[in-house]
Amino acid sequence: MLFGIRTINQMKKEYKRILITAALPYANGKIHLGHLAGAYLPADIYARYQRLKKRDVLFICGSDEHGVPITITAENEKTTPQAIVDRYHELNKIAFEKFGMSFDNYSRTSLPLHHSSAQEFFLKMHRAGILKEKIEKQLYDQKAKMFLPDRYVEGTCPTCKAPDARGDQCEKCGTFLNPTDLIDPKSKISGDTPIVRETSHWYFPLGDYQQRLKDYIDGKNTEDGWRDNVIKYCQSWFNDGLQDRAVTRDLQWGVEVPLEGYKDKVLYVWFDAVLGYISSTKEWSQKNGNEKWKDYWTNEDTKYVAFIGKDNVVFHCIVFPAMLMAWNDNSDVKYVLPTNVPANEFLNLEGQKFSKSRGWGVDVDEFLEKYPADSLRYALAVNMPESRDADFYWKDFQAKHNNELADILGNFVNRTLTFVHKNFDGVVPQLYELSDLDTAFVNELSFKPETVGNLIEQYKFREAVLETMNLARFANKYFNDSEPWKTIKNNPERCSTTINLCLQAVRTLSVLFQPVMPGVAHRIHSLFNLPTTSENFSWNNAAKLELKPGTKLGIPEILFTKIEDEIIQKELDKLNVSSKSSDVQVVEIKPTITIEDFKKIDLRVATVVECEKVPKSEKLLKLQISLGSETRQLVAGIAQHYKPTDLVGKKIIVVANLQPTKLMGTDSQGMLLAASDTDGKLVFVTTAGEISNGAIVK
Numbered sequence: 001m002l003f004g005i006r007t008i009n010q011m012k013k014e015y016k017r018i019l020i021t022a023a024l025p026y027a028n029g030k031i032h033l034g035h036l037a038g039a040y041l042p043a044d045i046y047a048r049y050q051r052l053k054k055r056d057v058l059f060i061c062g063s064d065e066h067g068v069p070i071t072i073t074a075e076n077e078k079t080t081p082q083a084i085v086d087r088y089h090e091l092n093k094i095a096f097e098k099f100g101m102s103f104d105n106y107s108r109t110s111l112p113l114h115h116s117s118a119q120e121f122f123l124k125m126h127r128a129g130i131l132k133e134k135i136e137k138q139l140y141d142q143k144a145k146m147f148l149p150d151r152y153v154e155g156t157c158p159t160c161k162a163p164d165a166r167g168d169q170c171e172k173c174g175t176f177l178n179p180t181d182l183i184d185p186k187s188k189i190s191g192d193t194p195i196v197r198e199t200s201h202w203y204f205p206l207g208d209y210q211q212r213l214k215d216y217i218d219g220k221n222t223e224d225g226w227r228d229n230v231i232k233y234c235q236s237w238f239n240d241g242l243q244d245r246a247v248t249r250d251l252q253w254g255v256e257v258p259l260e261g262y263k264d265k266v267l268y269v270w271f272d273a274v275l276g277y278i279s280s281t282k283e284w285s286q287k288n289g290n291e292k293w294k295d296y297w298t299n300e301d302t303k304y305v306a307f308i309g310k311d312n313v314v315f316h317c318i319v320f321p322a323m324l325m326a327w328n329d330n331s332d333v334k335y336v337l338p339t340n341v342p343a344n345e346f347l348n349l350e351g352q353k354f355s356k357s358r359g360w361g362v363d364v365d366e367f368l369e370k371y372p373a374d375s376l377r378y379a380l381a382v383n384m385p386e387s388r389d390a391d392f393y394w395k396d397f398q399a400k401h402n403n404e405l406a407d408i409l410g411n412f413v414n415r416t417l418t419f420v421h422k423n424f425d426g427v428v429p430q431l432y433e434l435s436d437l438d439t440a441f442v443n444e445l446s447f448k449p450e451t452v453g454n455l456i457e458q459y460k461f462r463e464a465v466l467e468t469m470n471l472a473r474f475a476n477k478y479f480n481d482s483e484p485w486k487t488i489k490n491n492p493e494r495c496s497t498t499i500n501l502c503l504q505a506v507r508t509l510s511v512l513f514q515p516v517m518p519g520v521a522h523r524i525h526s527l528f529n530l531p532t533t534s535e536n537f538s539w540n541n542a543a544k545l546e547l548k549p550g551t552k553l554g555i556p557e558i559l560f561t562k563i564e565d566e567i568i569q570k571e572l573d574k575l576n577v578s579s580k581s582s583d584v585q586v587v588e589i590k591p592t593i594t595i596e597d598f599k600k601i602d603l604r605v606a607t608v609v610e611c612e613k614v615p616k617s618e619k620l621l622k623l624q625i626s627l628g629s630e631t632r633q634l635v636a637g638i639a640q641h642y643k644p645t646d647l648v649g650k651k652i653i654v655v656a657n658l659q660p661t662k663l664m665g666t667d668s669q670g671m672l673l674a675a676s677d678t679d680g681k682l683v684f685v686t687t688a689g690e691i692s693n694g695a696i697v698k
């Protein structure tokens with residue numbers, strides 16, 4: 001059995017440089033904790049680790065700024081797509097900086113450099129005869145003079161007959177649709193009924209690359225750190241057979257198709273977005289006045305690692321490699337394909353999916369105003385959704401911060417430094433002969449960088465961080481077992497050795513924790529008054545006993561202040577409130593009225609005296625109400641929400657001066673006030689305390 005085992009190092013190809021990309025976030029909303037745990041934190045841990053290994057690393061990202069959701073947001077907000085992407089590009093860039101992302105370049109796909117770069121790819125494929133032109137039928141808005149992308153059309157669902165199905169999908173029954181499937185389609189731009197018109201588009205023949213893509217993926221395996229779920233996902237695409245994909249579409253916002261007769265069309269966002277990695281690297285080269293982007297992208301000594309969330313697997317393992325193959329077949333300049341595509345599963349929040357529309361989320365910006373970025377990074381890392389979905393729980397975040405960061409790591413650093421300042425004048429004490437206990441500790445230290453490093457090389461970030469915290473645990477135990485508070489009195493050389501080794505371990509921890517907690521690592525490291533850029537801050541030297549006796553040490557500060565229960569409870573309360581207030585969706589507010597307009601409405605408090613159903617009606621209840629001086633009958637459409645007995649004796653608010661009417665043959669003298677939301681929930685309006693019938697509401 002043993003002969004068959006290949007060590008990772010023997011198998012590793014020697015790469016000269018590492019190109020790291022993290023999925024381009026879509027500039028149509030703010031990034032949330034789920035995104036951070038999915039693509040960004042693992043990429044940053046990996047990049048920082050490789051830099052500590054003194055490897056040649058380039059870490060690239062940027063905003064994905066094209067596509068229909070952005071133009072729809074712009075329409076809704078009555079502004080331009082550029083204004084939308086400017087806003088979210090800036091917000092997300094700042095959030096990433098606060099979170100400690102160490103991108104070498106953070107670009108955006110609306111830049112001219114990206115447009116020309118993406119057009120170059122399109123033209124290369126077009127001139128090589130790879131792309132196929134197809135004539136198809138699409139809905140056209142004659143008033144707005146434009147073809148309507150799927151989400152710009154609404155109509156009746158052919159499956160469930162829901163009245164407001166979108167052109168791409170019916171939200172009610174979930175059926176995927178083409179805009180031409182809709183019954184009675186309406187343009188969301190003009191409200192007109194669109195006509196069917198022919199339009200031509202270019203397609204990329206993905207199926208032609210199936211065998212080569214399959215060979216590419218088959219050559220990857222879990223021993224190289226490829227995730228099993230990524231490989232399986234690709235295989236299921238191959239089993240279904242790869243289809244032609246439209247490269248162009250009828251839209252104004254995006255990268256213009258560089259062909260005569262196609263000027264009113266743009267490249268499909270799937271085509272241009274992945275190329276954003278290349279143009280971001282080109283931008284980095286421009287800024288730095290070099291041509292090194294070519295080394296990273298077109299030299300086969302490059303290891304290219306593309307970090308993404310699982311929803312992006314098809315684009316990075318199938319579509320993007322196929323595009324690069326198509327380029328490479330027709331050019332002397334050959335791009336490298338991803339060496340690995342570590343895709344994480346999803347992170348949920350307190351057992352539910354993050355949802356912007358339901359208000360179920362945690363704002364990254366707000367989070368980092370209140371809590372340290374490093375604590376968030378640690379909590380997300382030890383709970384990373386690497387092989388299955390995971391959850392962020394507020395109480396768990398508190399526990400990780402208090403019980404692990406403060407009580408284990410913070411405690412070890414603090415007790416060691418405090419001891420040195422109290423007993424050794426704040427300088428590193430001498431190392432004397434090692435006891436068995438010392439030797440075991442030194443051994444444990446010496447193996448850690450390689451153990452943790454191998455886990456990171458295998459993209460097992462969770463385990464890597466757990467292993468690192470285990471070293472802090474072990475160090476605390478060593479401190480306890482060595483009892484320096486006793487040996488300082490009866491065996492000073494022993495005590496000196498113990499504390500020397502504890503300080504060496506503090507330094508080791510500051511290096512090993514640097515990829516996940518860069519801020520904390522630097523704070524600890526600065527206690528040693530060593531230049532951080534030197535070999536002192538390198539992974540390979542992390543466990544060497546390099547602290548020289550006599551080195552003056554800084555004064556320790558509390559690394560982690562505990563987070564109190566009340567603080568966390570507030571966050572939970574807020575989440576409940578915001579999830580309940582999800583009913584408050586953005587609705588059009590009616591035109592302004594004057595106070596005089598409002599005063600025309602006579603609102604009064606009343607008590608329901610009697611209540612019964614209106615015969616033969618599912619919706620109506622007949623109420624007898626007391627307005628104090630008089631009793632009236634009114635009819636309300638609330639039978640699907642209340643039983644008659646629910647209402648008797650209740651205070652309600654009525655419009656007392658509404659013109660009387662008949663509903664289902666029953667007289668109604670007034671109207672009951674009720675609140676309803678878009679989910680169809682309805683509650684009647686009542687008073688917060690006792691007040692007499694007939695009281696005026698104003």
Ligand SMILES: [Zn+2]
Pocket residue numbers: 157158159160161162165170171172173174175
């Ligand atoms: Zn439907």
